[in-house]
Amino acid sequence: MNNIKSDSSRLPRWYFGGLASAGAAFITHPLDLVKVHLQTQQYGKIGFVGQTGKIVKTEGIFGLFNGLSASLLRQLTYSTTRFAIYGKIKQQISPQGQPISFGQKLLTASFAGAAGNLVGNPWDMVMVRMQNDVKLPMDKRRNYKNVFDGLVRVMREEGVRMLFSGLYWNTARSVMMTVGQLCIYDQIKQMLLETDYFSEGMATYFTAS
Numbered sequence: 001m002n003n004i005k006s007d008s009s010r011l012p013r014w015y016f017g018g019l020a021s022a023g024a025a026f027i028t029h030p031l032d033l034v035k036v037h038l039q040t041q042q043y044g045k046i047g048f049v050g051q052t053g054k055i056v057k058t059e060g061i062f063g064l065f066n067g068l069s070a071s072l073l074r075q076l077t078y079s080t081t082r083f084a085i086y087g088k089i090k091q092q093i094s095p096q097g098q099p100i101s102f103g104q105k106l107l108t109a110s111f112a113g114a115a116g117n118l119v120g121n122p123w124d125m126v127m128v129r130m131q132n133d134v135k136l137p138m139d140k141r142r143n144y145k146n147v148f149d150g151l152v153r154v155m156r157e158e159g160v161r162m163l164f165s166g167l168y169w170n171t172a173r174s175v176m177m178t179v180g181q182l183c184i185y186d187q188i189k190q191m192l193l194e195t196d197y198f199s200e201g202m203a204t205y206f207t208a209s
Helices: 014-040 048-059 061-065 068-093 102-135 147-158 160-164 167-193 202-208
Strands: none
Touching (some): 014 048, 014 068, 048 061, 068 167, 102 167, 147 160, 167 202
């Protein structure tokens, strides 16, 4: 069986995860926006295609990118924090890059997920509001100019605590997502590398994912 390489130079750069997440958020943002609209619709049962057409008809094609600035900043804070903490703790436990135990991965990913959500929750709250604003009557819309305007207005008009609304459930979701994305991924990759059929490379990373 192949020995797992312990070359510390292979340790991932933590900021790559945040940048990759921001890139993915940019590409998938229209889908996420339509999903929010479908989840919060109160009258009728408009499907995905119908809801997309409705947004484009009323707001134009750029209406599909409402809340994009908040989505990008959420990923640049939330995901970057998760990857940074997970990677740093792993490096502290095993400076030479040797595999750590599943329990250590689980605890590290859980802590990283909770910390990441604490940082990202304000941006997430503003993002959802910006995405859902188009559904409100004209006199009820908040019309945040961008994510920073939304953040400042929430603090000024509703208090800092409002930025952390939904923190408990968002943290639980973040912990589970981080365990799946980092802990389980790392564990499966380790198991693959312990066989005679896989070595470090894209095929292994894709299979583990």
